Amino acid sequence: DAGVTQSPTHLIKTRGQQVTLRCSPKSGHDTVSWYQQALGQGPQFIFQYYEEEERQRGNFPDRFSGHQFPNYSSELNVNALLLGDSALYLCASSLALGQSGANVLTFGAGSRLTVL
Amino acid sequence: LAKTTQPISMDSYEGQEVNITCSHNNIATNDYITWYQQFPSQGPRFIIQGYKTKVTNEVASLFIPADRKSSTLSLPRVSLSDTAVYYCLVGDYGGSQGNLIFGKGTKLSVKP
Numbered sequence: 001d002a003g004v005t006q007s008p009t010h011l012i013k014t015r016g017q018q019v020t021l022r023c024s025p026k027s028g029h030d031t032v033s034w035y036q037q038a039l040g041q042g043p044q045f046i047f048q049y050y051e052e053e054e055r056q057r058g059n060f061p062d063r064f065s066g067h068q069f070p071n072y073s074s075e076l077n078v079n080a081l082l083l084g085d086s087a088l089y090l091c092a093s094s095l096a097l098g099q100s101g102a103n104v105l106t107f108g109a110g111s112r113l114t115v116l
Numbered sequence: 117l118a119k120t121t122q123p124i125s126m127d128s129y130e131g132q133e134v135n136i137t138c139s140h141n142n143i144a145t146n147d148y149i150t151w152y153q154q155f156p157s158q159g160p161r162f163i164i165q166g167y168k169t170k171v172t173n174e175v176a177s178l179f180i181p182a183d184r185k186s187s188t189l190s191l192p193r194v195s196l197s198d199t200a201v202y203y204c205l206v207g208d209y210g211g212s213q214g215n216l217i218f219g220k221g222t223k224l225s226v227k228p
Contacts, residue, residue, distance in 0.1 A: 040220075042221055043160065090160075103148060103208065104165060105160070109157070109159055110159050
């Protein structure tokens with residue numbers, strides 16, 4: 001049973017560029033959340049997708065956008081990259097909103113983004 | 117939003133029991149307490165979750181007093197591989213992830 005898979009694992013971009021990160025949720029999960037984790041910090045919630053819609057959003061600018069596909073996979077897009085966007089981007093999947101245990105997250109290994 | 121407070125770091129030796137306490141004074145009635153473990157360059161991994169009293173699984177125990185304003189994660193007989201950052205989260209059972217706040221966690225260092 002595959003867990004959460006993310007791609008790419010590492011990438012390097014320059015300021016002003018755009019990046020797309022991809023995530024496939026754990027089998028049986030249909031809710032996907034994205035987190036940003038800077039070095040030495042805990043993960044910060046970006047947004048959550050369920051039924052192909054953004055359901056909740058953290059304190060991130062509109063440069064951060066996402067999408068969820070009918071097969072529950074998801075993408076995170078970041079436009080106009082800044083140096084401060086360098087971080088580990090984590091995808092987490094969970095059961096459908098409202099289900100018992102939906103607050104238990106299964107995380108992927110993350111995508112390490114470096115902005116030069 | 118229910119915020120949590122944990123020690124920044126803890127040291128232990130192999131074979132000892134480690135107890136990490138988390139404070140969550142404004143926990144809501146619908147909130148559950150969940151602990152995650154994170155190794156460097158990996159995503160956090162679920163350890164244990166509870167609502168009240170005591171919960172035990174194959175890797176840890178979680179103690180929650182009656183007022184639920186704190187909780188203690190207990191790791192029995194730690195080994196070097198338990199060196200990691202441990203996060204305590206408080207959030208409602210329905211999965212509103214926006215309400216789940218990761219602090220800086222507790223960095224546990226296990227020495228031989």
